[in-house]
Amino acid sequence: SQQGEEDPQALSIQEGENATMNCSYKTSINNLQWYRQNSGRGLVHLILIRSNEREKHSGRLRVTLDTSKKSSSLLITASRAADTASYFCATDEGGTYKYIFGTGTRLKVLA
Amino acid sequence: DADVTQTPRNRITKTGKRIMLECSQTKGHDRMYWYRQDPGLGLRLIYYSFDVKDINKGEISDGYSVSRQAQAKFSLSLESAIPNQTALYFCATSDLWDTQYFGPGTRLTVL
Numbered sequence A: 001s002q003q004g005e006e007d008p009q010a011l012s013i014q015e016g017e018n019a020t021m022n023c024s025y026k027t028s029i030n031n032l033q034w035y036r037q038n039s040g041r042g043l044v045h046l047i048l049i050r051s052n053e054r055e056k057h058s059g060r061l062r063v064t065l066d067t068s069k070k071s072s073s074l075l076i077t078a079s080r081a082a083d084t085a086s087y088f089c090a091t092d093e094g095g096t097y098k099y100i101f102g103t104g105t106r107l108k109v110l111a
Numbered sequence B: 001d002a003d004v005t006q007t008p009r010n011r012i013t014k015t016g017k018r019i020m021l022e023c024s025q026t027k028g029h030d031r032m033y034w035y036r037q038d039p040g041l042g043l044r045l046i047y048y049s050f051d052v053k054d055i056n057k058g059e060i061s062d063g064y065s066v067s068r069q070a071q072a073k074f075s076l077s078l079e080s081a082i083p084n085q086t087a088l089y090f091c092a093t094s095d096l097w098d099t100q101y102f103g104p105g106t107r108l109t110v111l
Helices: none
Strands: A005-007 A010-014 A019-024 A031-037 A043-050 A055-058 A061-066 A071-076 A085-092 A099-101 A105-110 B004-007 B010-013 B019-025 B031-038 B042-051 B054-057 B064-070 B073-078 B087-094 B100-102 B106-110
Touching: A005 A085, A010 A019, A019 A105, A031 A061, A031 A071, A031 B100, A043 A055, A043 A061, A043 A071, A043 B100, A071 A085, A085 B042, A099 B042, B004 B087, B010 B019, B019 B031, B019 B087, B019 B106, B031 B064, B031 B073, B042 B064, B042 B073, B073 B087
Parallel strands: A010 A105, B010 B106
Antiparallel strands: A005 A019, A019 A071, A031 A043, A031 A085, A055 A061, A061 A071, A085 A099, A085 A105, B004 B019, B019 B073, B031 B042, B031 B087, B042 B054, B064 B073, B087 B100, B087 B106
């Protein structure tokens, strides 16, 4: 079964708008990570947030983590056409370094 | 040169054939992973290895085997390929800070 579930499954926005996607998971974790995948290519690491952190920023990315609700959100501000990709969350199931990925959010940014 | 390489990049084979997918890394990481990706299902963990002598099954190991020949090499074998093993396969490594680095993927088609 999938550890992480992203929501929404697909998102279409205009360039310059913000994009928010959410991830829910089931077990305790050491950290939660977000990855981007351009069509058919390998995943690229975006940001990691540890279980004792609540918010983290990296450039136009903002990640929040709520361990009580077992959920995380990824915000991409001022989106660009180049942000068009699929975004996945990944968690280390039970803190084991055995990473489980969600089903992904497909983001399309319209120029 | 890429830090994580996979060979072959594409492979078409027939049901019942034995197939080996190879992964090499130059990042010096001990942890290595094999995932498969199917449309709409995200990535699922097949096997993972924390060092040369430590190999573990993931979510979907049935029908697959692995070999960790050296710190830098982690091979995935399909002993007798079947059509539902048609998928995109990714190898990844992980550093001490848990970030995963992915290879470009192998697209496998089993007829």
